[in-house]
Amino acid sequence: MSLRGAFTVRRPPRGRGRLAWVSALAMGIPLIAGQLTGRLDLGLTATLGAVTAIYYPRSSWRYRARALPVVAVGSAAAGAVGAMAGGNPWRTAVAVAAVAFVATALFAALLAPPPGAVPIVVACAVATQFPPGAANIGTRAGLTLAGAAFAYFLTMICARRDQAGPSRHAVAEALEALATLAGTWGTKRTEMARHDAEREVRRAEVIVARDRPGGPLAAIAARLRRVFTRIVDYATLTGRPPPASVPGRLRDYAAGVLSGRYDPARRSWALGWGRAPPAQPGAVGEVALATAWAGAAARANVLVDHLDTSGHPRRRAWVSALTTRVGQLAHHDRPVADRGQERTSWAWHRLAVTIADLACPTGVRAVAPIIAPTRDLLADGLRLRSPAWPWATRCGVATAAAALFAIAAGIDRPYWAPVAAATVLEVRTARVAGQRTLQHAAGTVLGALATFALLTVPFPVWSLIVVAMVLQAAIELLGPANGGFGALLVMPLTMLVAQVSGPGESAEALVVSRFVDTLLGLVVGLVASLVLWPRVAARRLPDALADCVGATGVLLANLLTEARTGSTPPALRPVLTSERLPRRTGQDHRRARRDRRRGAARHHVEARLEWLSEMHVEADNEPGETARATWPTVVAARRLGYVVLLEPLGLRDALPATAASPDGIRLLFGQLAAGIRGDGPAPPREPAQLPPFPPLRREFAALVDSAPSSDSAPSPDTHDLGRSGTSGAWRE
Incomplete structure (x- = not known):
């Protein structure tokens, strides 16, 4: 357990x-409505549904409309x-435990973001302490649902003024991740930066x-994956990170996206009138740099990226021929220096034009990602393992x-003990649970002192309601920081x-009861994280690895099937502009099915890579x-x-020469x-079934060498991951 991590403020x-x-x-x-009607107890019951407002804050408006x-x-x-x-004490314990079990399982299966199951456990635990004569059970459930409905409509109305807000934030974070990838390539942070960039692009x-x-914001989102591919291609072909202007340019785009520069229809949420002001260009937006980017884009337009427009058949044929020519740079009669210079120039032109045209609203067709239905997430998340x-x-x-x-x-009020235990176990691993316990113990001690001083002053009810609202706002604002x-x-x-x-109760009795209750729950939660299944993720890490390899x-x-049937990969197919949309034919429908x-x-x-990384992070925090x-x-x-996901040109060219059938490839990766x-021996390091693409074969050999069941010694050239920025030292 790290004390520094426990007191870090984010x-x-x-x-x-x-x-x-x-x-x-x-x-x-x-609460105000309950006070006005003289039934404050009923208003308090309705506040149990207010937790609806704090869920899925970073998700899209339409998704929240369905999930909340x-x-x-x-x-x-x-x-x-x-x-x-x-x-009844026994019924109370069983009820809170059952709600905690069901809510934790569902939120974990759906990969839901924080706050997870804790607010649901709070609603159940608080409801166990209401006096029996306040209202019947049906009335309480109806009031809770009414409070949840009010929180839902309030959330949707406030978010509707800026429906594109989640998209802007997601695109900006993806651009920041791409800038970090370009700026850290070749360092010990490369591996995690590449994974973070892939994850943020997928989320956006x-x-x-x-x-x-619509507009430029949609165009930027549609080109994010292409920027990711161009950065990796440049670093792979040249053996060095992209120029320093690339991260700066991407961060300039991110600042513009956040300010609304690429979303003209955005309205100011605070005023409800006018448009967002344009972002001021940073240091990377100086005239000299902008001129250099314009020149690079002009040269690159002649070379490559008009594959993105329909028409221009001669230009596409010329670009295809140029691609073949560049792919043959390894011919023995070319000087090595010239070959390296042409590869560098080619890769830079492709990267430069992609970033320079990032906000161009034409020449791009947004391809909707595959979004797993909720039933599939539940089926996968609730499987036996x-x-x-x-x-x-x-x-x-x-x-x-x-x-x-x-x-x-x-x-007297024992409901905060199970809530405190659930709060500790929300983080799932022993190391982070210890940090959470320290945080909440220190906060509870200081909060008890502040509460005792606050309750000694006889505030009227209206003042208490206002103070409670301010505290609730502060909790949601500062809670994620620490x-x-x-x-x-x-x-x-x-x-x-x-x-x-319950006015009239002793302030001292309330504070002492709450203090002891919370500390007891924190201790129980910490002990449970250390004793009950402390290595859940570590035992499932081999399954996550195997699932990723199989996918x-x-x-x-x-x-390989597409290459042998002659279908054209999407990366080489002209992308239709919004101005020219031909009528769909049977071939188009078959192509759409293949693309699907x-x-x-x-x-x-992508999902298996994300799950593998999550399991490894969880296992790293376990004993x-x-x-x-x-x-x-x-x-x-x-x-x-990532080699297979990127589908580089060399891999597509090597697919027709593959010795194995598609079923043979599946069997090889299954082995x-x-x-x-x-469950069996690993395959040989260099199987004949793989396509003759050196990067793919190299990574396959490295995976075989590092597999736990491999009997072969690791090869120095495949395990020297530090040269490409992916050594084990990254974790330090």
């Missing part, structure tokens, strides 16, 4: 201020379960596909134990709500050395996956996956 994500005030209004307005009602129903159901179990494509913005089951079981057992310990200790801030602010908030719902083999087999299959296989590889021992295998699997799992 910058809150963009757009957190709006979420904070929406959350405060979603909680405060039901499910969260609303879940919070209402949790409140109803808690209301039915109230009054999904959010833009759901938001469907999924880590969701041990995570959910651990959270259920810990919350039940915390509730029973608090009840046995005679605490968990200690959230614990410090939650303490007075809960005490104020308790004082509003890569399926994609390579699909590419290719997209599904690509999505499968033992599994993550460190498997890091070379993780690096090799990711590098192999390697079985070797990684330990």
Whole structure:
């Protein structure tokens, strides 16, 4: 456990201020309505549904419109379960544990972002403490659902003023990740920078596909993957990172996207009138640099990228011939220096024109990514070997134990013990759970002192409601920066709500009960993370590796099938502009089906790469050395996956010369996956079935060498990953 990590303060994500005030209004307005009607207890019940406002803050407007009602129903159901179990200690413990188990399993299976299952557990635990005579169970569930519906409509109305906001933030973050990739190539951060860039590009494509913005913003999103490919191509062909102007130019685009420069229809959310001001160019936007980029783009337009427009058949034929000529630069009668210079010039022209034309609204066709349906996510996330089951079981057992310990200790309001235990277990691994425990313990101690001072002053009810709203806004704003801030602010908030719902109680008794309750739950949660299934991710890391290798083999087999049937890869096909859209034919429909299959296989590889990285991060925070021992295998699997995902020209040219059939490729990668799992021997380092493409063969050999079941000694040239910036030292 790192003490430094426990007290690190991070910058809150963009757009957190709006979420904070929406959350405060979603909680405060039901309290105000309850006070005005003389039924403050009913207003307090409705606030249990206010948690709906804090879910999926970075997702698209349309996705939130579909996902938040499910969260609303879940919070209402949790409140109803808690209301039915109230009054009996054993029923309370079982109810909170059941809600924690189900919510943790579902959120883990759906790969949902924070806050996860904790607010749902809060709704259930608080509902167990309502007095029996306040209202019947049906009325409480209806009030919770009404509060959730109010939070939903408030969230949607506030977000509708700027529907393209999630797209802008996602595209800007993808551009920042691409700039980091270009700036760190050849260093020890290369491997993670490449993976982060691929992940952010994929996320931007999904959010833009759901938001469907138009104009230059959509054009930038459609070209993100091409920029990623051009950066990797340049570094691969030249053996050095792109010029220093590339990261600066990409960050200039990112600043313009955030300011609304490429989204003219954007309205100011604060005023509701006018357009966003244009971004001021930074140091990378000086006249000399802009002139250099314009010149590079002009030369590159003559060379390559008019593949992106229909028409110009002679130019496309000339570019194709030039591509073949450049691919033959290794001819023995060419000087080595000239060959390297032409390769560098060719790669730079391709990269320069792609970035220079990034915001051009024509000449690009946005291809919608494959987005897995919810039922497929659930089926995959709830499979027998999924880590969701041990995570959910651990959270259920810990919350039940915390509730029973608090009840046995005679605490008047024992519902915060299971909530504190669920908060610790939200992070899933022992190291981060220890950091979370320290954060919340320190925040609780400071919050108890602040609460005692606050409750000694006899505030009127209206003042308490206003202070509670301000505290709720501060929690949502500062909570992501450090968990200690959230614990410090939650303490007075809960005490104020308790004082509003039950006036006349002793402030000292409330604070002491809440303090002991929380510390007990933190201790139980920490012990559970250390004792119950502490190596969940480490034991499933071989499965994640094998799944990633198998998905890569399926994609390579699909590419081989296309190469032998004569279908043209999308990268060599002219992209249609919005001005010329010919009528679709039967061949177009068959091509669309092939593209769909290719997209599904690509999505499968991307998803497996993302899951592999997540499992490795989780395993790195668990006890033992599994993550460190498997890091070379993780690096090799990711590098192999990216080689096939990028579909470089050399790979496409080598596919027709492949000795094996598509089924043979699947069997070869299946054998390697079985070797990684330990279910059989690994294949040879240099199998004859692979396409004669040196980078692919090199990465395959590196993966075989690093596989746990491999008996061969690692080759110095394939395991010297430090030269390409992917050594194990990166993790330090």
